Amino acid sequence: MIWYTVKKFNEAIRKSKGRGSMKIRYFDHSATTPVDERVLEAMLPFFKENYGNPSSVYSIGKNNKEVINIARMKVATVLNCKVNEIYFTGCGTESDNLILKGIAFANKNRGNHIITSKIEHPAILNTCRFLENFGFRVTYINTDAKGMIDLKELERSINKNTILISIMAANNEIGTIEPLEEIGKIAKKYGVYFHTDAVQAIGNIDIDVKALEIDALSLSAHKFYGPKGVGVAYINERVPFITMQDGGHQEREKRAGTENVPGIVGLGKAIELADKNLVAYNDHLRSLRDYYIEEIQKRIPYIKINGDLEKRLPGNANISFRGINGGKLLSELDKKGICTSSGSACSAGLLSPSHVLLAIGVPSYLARGSLRVTFGKDNTLDDVNYLIDSLEEIVKKLR
Numbered sequence: 103m104i105w106y107t108v109k110k111f112n113e114a115i116r117k118s119k120g121r122g123s124m125k126i127r128y129f130d131h132s133a134t135t136p137v138d139e140r141v142l143e144a145m146l147p148f149f150k151e152n153y154g155n156p157s158s159v160y161s162i163g164k165n166n167k168e169v170i171n172i173a174r175m176k177v178a179t180v181l182n183c184k185v186n187e188i189y190f191t192g193c194g195t196e197s198d199n200l201i202l203k204g205i206a207f208a209n210k211n212r213g214n215h216i217i218t219s220k221i222e223h224p225a226i227l228n229t230c231r232f233l234e235n236f237g238f239r240v241t242y243i244n245t246d247a248k249g250m251i252d253l254k255e256l257e258r259s260i261n262k263n264t265i266l267i268s269i270m271a272a273n274n275e276i277g278t279i280e281p282l283e284e285i286g287k288i289a290k291k292y293g294v295y296f297h298t299d300a301v302q303a304i305g306n307i308d309i310d311v312k313a314l315e316i317d318a319l320s321l322s323a324h325k326f327y328g329p330k331g332v333g334v335a336y337i338n339e340r341v342p343f344i345t346m347q348d349g350g351h352q353e354r355e356k357r358a359g360t361e362n363v364p365g366i367v368g369l370g371k372a373i374e375l376a377d378k379n380l381v382a383y384n385d386h387l388r389s390l391r392d393y394y395i396e397e398i399q400k401r402i403p404y405i406k407i408n409g410d411l412e413k414r415l416p417g418n419a420n421i422s423f424r425g426i427n428g429g430k431l432l433s434e435l436d437k438k439g440i441c442t443s444s445g446s447a448c449s450a451g452l453l454s455p456s457h458v459l460l461a462i463g464v465p466s467y468l469a470r471g472s473l474r475v476t477f478g479k480d481n482t483l484d485d486v487n488y489l490i491d492s493l494e495e496i497v498k499k500l501r
């Protein structure tokens with residue numbers, strides 16, 4: 103059994119090294135991104151010579167505490183918050199859990215009501231379901247056909263027991279950018295804490311937590327050319343919350359466990375690059391995305407573009423192809439070396455249509471034939487033309 107497992111593992115590693123001769127064209131940057139060369143370079147010394155535990159007293163340990171705090175400063179600068187409001191976690195999902203559960207349990211004497219939306223990531227929706235089992239009440243508000251949350255419904259849903267509003271900054275499936283400023287104002291008016299899952303937004307939109315009156319925010323390095331397995335929870339210092347992971351005194355006793363030093367260094371470098379290149383990357387993504395949509399509209403009949411066309415992440419295109427099975431479409435594209443997704447990565451493989459598309463009123467027969475293409479900084483016009491040609495051919499064949 104053990105021998106067999108080791109053999110399988112080695113095989114998988116070997117396969118991932120020599121992927122054959124087919125060129126891979128990657129259009130799934132909302133699922134994850136490749137690590138930027140500069141980020142990898144910054145991380146490497148912390149796997150090898152600088153491996154000390156940040157809690158140790160000798161210099162190769164202690165120095166790493168400094169390094170972590172430099173990364174913390176970089177994140178705080180980009181978000182415009184205080185350094186002591188940044189907590190490093192293991193991923194975006196963990197940040198969402200820490201913030202929602204941590205704030206809910208610490209504030210349950212004030213109230214037991216939470217407001218979120220129907221189009222959140224499963225990291226939020228399933229955490230809310232968990233909290234419902236512990237006596238919290240959750241309101242899942244609607245969005246319009248473009249995926250914009252209903253601000254009037256949001257305000258009407260607030261009552262004297264409401265402690266927290268959690269609305270994502272940008273949607274991972276249809277790219278809709280939510281009106282954070284207006285939500286922040288409403289939350290402030292009623293004295294309710296405001297959290298935003300900004301995992302898709304970082305690197306695409308400028309988020310100033312002070313200006314937008316955001317009390318808590320989640321982000322994840324692997325969505326902006328950083329490594330997997332490291333995230334951030336920003337929690338304003340005046341917001342009470344409890345830890346979800348007990349142990350040592352790391353992260354000011356709010357998130358125990360020896361710090362992922364290489365990961366944190368990578369996150370720091372990645373957020374610095376994301377911030378510096380935001381406008382340039384956006385321009386590039388938007389031009390590829392607009393070209394893609396224009397060509398598909400010209401060349402393939404019976405399609406529907408899902409989500410808002412303006413208030414949308416620059417690299418996101420989500421299109422439903424009538425009469426097409428999304429799963430089949432993905433595997434035909436895969437045969438041509440094209441990576442895309444149908445709905446979110448988490449629901450890929452499952453046949454059920456995306457909860458986001460259903461929530462914005464896309465009928466399930468169209469939702470099943472949807473394709474999410476998310477462009478990245480390294481995609482070229484040549485790649486996009488290959489994608490468009492392949493899609494035209496495959497859709498014709500499958501119909």
Ligand SMILES: *Cc1c(COP(=O)(O)O)cnc(C)c1O
Nearest residue numbers: 193194195223225274301302322
């Ligand atoms: C990817 C994603 C997450 C989860 O982040 P992980 O680091 O993969 O756990 C949460 N929310 C949104 C909107 C995402 O896109």
